[in-house]
Amino acid sequence: MKSNGSNGIGPLRDSDGKLVYADDQKAALLNEYFSSIYTEDNGIISLDSLPEKVDGDMPPAFFTPYMVNKYIRKLKIKGSGGPDGLPAIFF
Numbered sequence: 629m630k631s632n633g634s635n636g637i638g639p640l641r642d643s644d645g646k647l648v649y650a651d652d653q654k655a656a657l658l659n660e661y662f663s664s665i666y667t668e669d670n671g672i673i674s675l676d677s678l679p680e681k682v683d684g685d686m687p688p689a690f691f692t693p694y695m696v697n698k699y700i701r702k703l704k705i706k707g708s709g710g711p712d713g714l715p716a717i718f719f
Contacts, residue, residue, distance in 0.1 A: 636651075637654055637658075639654075640654050640657050640658075700719045703716035704716055705717050
């Protein structure tokens with residue numbers, strides 16, 4: 629498993645004020661909390677009342693090899709990978 633430098637979620641307090649350290653118990657506490665503040669959809673806004681899709685033209689995007697090279701050189705070599713999982717050194 630790859631570490632991203634995060635130590636996870638620290639201890640949480642339960643309803644009795646006791647600290648909870650186990651991941652499964654912390655997950656249960658967070659689930660209980662978020663379930664308690666969740667609200668049901670009241671149906672006031674329906675999908676039929678939303679505006680229709682607007683067809684608009686997007687201007688074309690142009691990238692020269694120079695521009696691509698310029699931004700690749702600005703990448704931090706020791707930085708972590710992006711959403712694609714590829715590290716900067718790959719580029």
